[in-house]
Amino acid sequence: xxxxxxxxxxxxxxxxxxxxxxxxxxxxxxxxxxxxxxxxxxxxxxxxxxxxxxxxxxxxxxxxxxxxxxxxxxxxxxxxxxxxxxxxxxxxxxxxxxxxxxxxxxxxxxxxxxxxxxxxxxxxxxxxxxxxxxxxxxxxxxxxxxxxxxxxxxxxxxxxxxxxxxxxxxxxxxxxxxxxxxxxxxxxxxxxxxxxxxxxxxxxxxxxxxxxxxxxxxxxxxxxxxxxxxxxxxxxxxxxxxxxxxxxxxxxxxxxxxxxxxxxxxxxxxxxxxxxxxxxxxxxxxxxxxxxxxxxxx
Amino acid sequence: xxxxxxxxxxxxxxxxxxxxxxxxxxxxxxxxxxxxxxxxxxxxxxxxxxxxxxxxxxxxxxxxxxxxxxxxxxxxxxxxxxxxxxxxxxxxxxxxxxxxxxxxxxxxxxxxxxxxxxxxxxxxxxxxxxxxxxxxxxxxxxxxxxxxxxxxxxxxxxxxxxxxxxxxxxxxxxxxxxxxxxxxxxxxxxxxxxxxxxxxxxxxxxxxxxxxxxxxxxxxxxxxxxxxxxxxxxxxxxxxxxxxxxxxxxxxxxxxxxxxxxxxxxxxxxxxxxxxxxxxxxxxxxxxxxxxxxxxxxxxxxxxxxxxxxxxxxxxxxxxxxxxxxxxxxxxxxxxxxxxxxxxxxxxxxxxxxxxxxxxxxxxx
Numbered sequence: 001x002x003x004x005x006x007x008x009x010x011x012x013x014x015x016x017x018x019x020x021x022x023x024x025x026x027x028x029x030x031x032x033x034x035x036x037x038x039x040x041x042x043x044x045x046x047x048x049x050x051x052x053x054x055x056x057x058x059x060x061x062x063x064x065x066x067x068x069x070x071x072x073x074x075x076x077x078x079x080x081x082x083x084x085x086x087x088x089x090x091x092x093x094x095x096x097x098x099x100x101x102x103x104x105x106x107x108x109x110x111x112x113x114x115x116x117x118x119x120x121x122x123x124x125x126x127x128x129x130x131x132x133x134x135x136x137x138x139x140x141x142x143x144x145x146x147x148x149x150x151x152x153x154x155x156x157x158x159x160x161x162x163x164x165x166x167x168x169x170x171x172x173x174x175x176x177x178x179x180x181x182x183x184x185x186x187x188x189x190x191x192x193x194x195x196x197x198x199x200x201x202x203x204x205x206x207x208x209x210x211x212x213x214x215x216x217x218x219x220x221x222x223x224x225x226x227x228x229x230x231x232x233x234x235x236x237x238x239x240x241x242x243x244x245x246x247x248x249x250x251x252x253x254x255x256x257x258x259x260x261x262x263x264x265x266x267x268x269x270x271x272x273x274x275x276x277x278x279x280x281x282x283x284x285x286x287x288x289x290x291x292x293x294x295x296x297x298x
Numbered sequence: 299x300x301x302x303x304x305x306x307x308x309x310x311x312x313x314x315x316x317x318x319x320x321x322x323x324x325x326x327x328x329x330x331x332x333x334x335x336x337x338x339x340x341x342x343x344x345x346x347x348x349x350x351x352x353x354x355x356x357x358x359x360x361x362x363x364x365x366x367x368x369x370x371x372x373x374x375x376x377x378x379x380x381x382x383x384x385x386x387x388x389x390x391x392x393x394x395x396x397x398x399x400x401x402x403x404x405x406x407x408x409x410x411x412x413x414x415x416x417x418x419x420x421x422x423x424x425x426x427x428x429x430x431x432x433x434x435x436x437x438x439x440x441x442x443x444x445x446x447x448x449x450x451x452x453x454x455x456x457x458x459x460x461x462x463x464x465x466x467x468x469x470x471x472x473x474x475x476x477x478x479x480x481x482x483x484x485x486x487x488x489x490x491x492x493x494x495x496x497x498x499x500x501x502x503x504x505x506x507x508x509x510x511x512x513x514x515x516x517x518x519x520x521x522x523x524x525x526x527x528x529x530x531x532x533x534x535x536x537x538x539x540x541x542x543x544x545x546x547x548x549x550x551x552x553x554x555x556x557x558x559x560x561x562x563x564x565x566x567x568x569x570x571x572x573x574x575x576x577x578x579x580x581x582x583x584x585x586x587x588x589x590x591x592x593x594x595x596x597x598x599x600x601x602x603x604x605x606x607x608x609x610x611x612x613x614x615x616x617x618x619x620x621x622x623x624x625x626x627x628x629x630x631x632x633x634x635x636x637x638x639x640x641x642x643x644x645x646x647x648x649x650x651x652x653x654x655x656x657x658x659x660x661x662x663x
Contacts, residue, residue: 191351192384196398196445197372206397210388 047071047267054262070263074271078264080251081240087268089241090248094228095275097159097244101166102223108167109174109219110212114204116175117182118190128179134172139232142169150237157239165237166227173226174219181215182208217286225276245272300363302327302485303348303453308357310340310347310509317343318509321357325502330479331487334496335506336532341489344506345457348487350374362452372401377446378455381462383438385430385445392417392426395444416444436467443478456488460495472498493533497521505529521583524652527659530581536629538581541622542656545574554580556622558604564621566599568648571663578662581652584616587628589636590643597649602641608634617642 042059047070049063057064076086115121116128146165147156155161185208193203234244243251249272253265280287301324310318318340325331333341346352348359350371358367366374385394395416396409417423420440430438439459446454456475460468476499479486490496496503497517505512505520505528513525524530530538544555551569558564590600606625607618614629617636628644636642653662 186382186384188380188382188384189386191346191349191371192378192380192445193386193397194351194371195349195376195378197401198397202401207386207388 043266043270047074047263047270049263051259051261051263070261071267071271073261073264074252074268078252078261078268079255080248081255083240087245087248087252087271090243090245091271093159093242094245097162097166098224098227098275101163101170101227102220104163105167105170105174105223106216106219108171109176110178110209110216111204112171112175113178113180113182114208116179118185118187118208119200128175131172131175134169135176139169143232143236147237157237157242159242162233162237162242162244165233166223166230169233170223170226173222177215177219177222178212181212185211214286217283221279221283221287224279228276248272301325301360302329302362303331303487304358304360305348306358306360308344308347308359309355310343310352311355316509318347318354321511323504323511323514325485325487327485328483328501329485330499330501331485332496332500332503333487333489333506334491334493334503334532335512337491339506340509341491341506342457345378345455345487345489348453349376349378349455375452376455377449377451377453379442379446379457379459381458383430383442383459383462385438385441387430390427390429391422391433391441391444394430394441395448398445398449412448416447419447420444435463436471439463439471443475447478447482452485454484454486456486458489458491461490461492475499494535497533505532507532522650523661524581525661527579527581527654530652530654534583536584536616536627538583538652539587539621539624539626540654541580541582541624541626543578543580543622544576545571545578545653546576547572547574554578556580559620559623561604564601564603566601566646566648568651569597570648571651571653574653574662575655577656579654579656580622581654582646583650584627584629586647586650587626588645588647589628589630589634590645592631593645593647595647595649598645598647600643600645603644604641605636605638608636608638619644 045061045063046054046059048066048068049057050065050067050069053064074087076088077084078086080090112131116124150156150161150164153161153164155164189207190203193207198206228244229246230244231246231250234247235250238244238247249268252268303323303325305321305323308318308321309316321344323331333344335341343352347354348361350366350369354367358365360366361374361376385391386397389397392413396413399409399412413426414423417426420443422437422440422444425433425437425441430441433441439462442459459475460471463471472495475486475488478484479499488495488499497520500517502514503517503520504514507528513520513529515523520529520533524533524538527540530540541556546553546555548567550572551567552571552574554566554568554571556564556566603619603621605617605619609616609618610632613632615632615634615636617628617630617634619626619628630636651663654660655662
């Protein structure tokens with residue numbers, strides 16, 4: 001029996017079939033990858049061309065003459081309405097908006113998840129369900145109440161106001177992530193630490209936080225992407241001067257008069273997308289690992 | 299001496315469900331108390347209540363002469379070993395053991411000294427810099443014990459500490475815990491569902507079922523004089539034979555009749571038992587039924603029994619016979635000539651007999 005099985009497994013026709021299948025698979029995957037990369041390719045090449053070349057050349061052609069002029073304009077010279085300072089001030093707005101918002105919402109989510117998963121109290125599940133519900137409320141629904149709230153708090157149109165909005169909106173997701181991660185950690189750990197004399201924050205700091213790297217990475221990537229790419233809150237709750245980069249990008253693209261500077265638009269779009277791209281490249285492998293961490297016991 | 303652990307009228311409810319009902323237990327310094335019972339009987343909950351990890355509904359818990367009912371776990375002067383060991387995964391073994399001292403603000407020199415003492419005692423010195431994830435089950439068990447030992451507490455609490463180990467290691471660690479208890483002269487409370495663990499380790503056993511204490515006593519008391527049918531059946535392996543019988547007063551003693559299918563009833567005369575109701579359950583351990591001629595004594599009575607099955611177990615041979623509608627196991631010596639399907643005279647040692655009421659299950663003698 002085994003002899004027959006072995007010979008069929010190594011028969012040349014079966015091997016050819018397998019190799020052909022594999023090539024087919026890789027070719028298909030390659031084609032899909034190219035298809036996905038196409039827009040990026042067009043963006044990068046266009047941003048490196050001069051306006052003249054764009055007008056005369058083909059969309060998918062390589063630039064005949066590489067110029068970074070469009071990038072310089074996009075960064076520091078393009079006009080967003082009446083001001084012509086480029087993306088730079090708005091990019092920094094986004095940075096000082098996203099970093100605190102990501103940190104605060106992650107810390108709050110970690111604490112919430114820790115309480116809900118490990119310090120069970122009456123109504124903990126109800127509160128968790130309500131927070132989950134918060135994840136699924138469409139952005140548009142909260143616009144008006146949020147505007148009122150920000151007005152009453154006196155932070156309407158400011159960057160702290162935007163940070164506040166993003167923290168509130170992010171807590172649902174960050175709590176979900178941390179709760180699902182911490183719920184896999186045996187409750188006896190908290191008990192042992194209690195007997196050892198550690199309190200609520202000591203247990204969190206010394207035992208749970210050191211275990212949390214994978215889920216922290218997931219949460220940070222998720223929150224950073226959400227907050228950096230947000231347009232609706234940015235356009236609704238900011239004023240001239242506090243607008244995030246996404247709003248500025250829109251203004252650059254939509255407020256030009258006369259000839260459309262495609263190269264500047266493309267460069268600006270790439271600049272606006274770079275930070276999220278960077279975060280994925282640096283922490284992407286932790287992201288995948290963190291997403292699956294809940295199911296595998298460390 | 300004042301009891302070191304004194305539990306009075308303890309009740310514990312989860313919502314409307316009563317988990318523990320009217321628990322009263324007291325132990326002296328140096329005692330090894332084992333809480334034993336089937337799963338879901340509330341034994342681990344009781345241990346958590348003693349540790350202060352679960353609030354109690356009513357009653358009181360005293361440790362070392364102080365009322366600790368409302369005191370938080372860290373101030374109860376206890377140390378606890380958990381079933382899953384609950385080692386802190388990101389800390390080295392040394393940090394795991396010293397974490398409690400660090401939290402309490404013990405100075406570094408004392409920490410170091412105690413760590414080395416305990417590491418030497420448990421022979422885990424080579425493991426001190428490793429993480430729990432790099433240890434085997436037995437090693438983790440030792441580290442968990444080390445974490446308890448450095449505290450030098452009034453009371454050690456063990457929550458099924460051996461149930462995650464394989465059979466061989468379990469027996470080894472059992473001996474080691476017993477040795478530790480002896481060497482430290484420590485007071486320990488130990489939860490297990492394994493009645494053999496309970497018998498070998500305890501100086502005092504509490505048998506629990508459904509949150510109610512069934513019996514408290516020394517291992518010998520529990521084994522020889524079980525308070526009811528549940529304890530009789532739960533403690534001992536193979537279990538005690540529990541045979542339905544009829545009792546009739548006969549002079550100063552009692553005549554016991556046991557029905558047998560297809561044969562005359564088996565009649566035994568107990569010269570000590572008195573005032574038994576007519577229907578009783580007779581309890582005899584397998585080792586108290588021997589082959590005729592191998593057991594002597596004035597309360598030993600012999601009778602021919604049909605053997606259904608012979609099970610050699612190496613050191614002993616167990617034979618099974620049908621009495622009063624029940625399978626009755628007798629423990630014979632290894633070289634017995636018993637054959638299944640043949641009759642064999644068996645000796646019943648009535649000095650060890652227990653009688654139970656069939657309805658309530660309570661002990662009668």
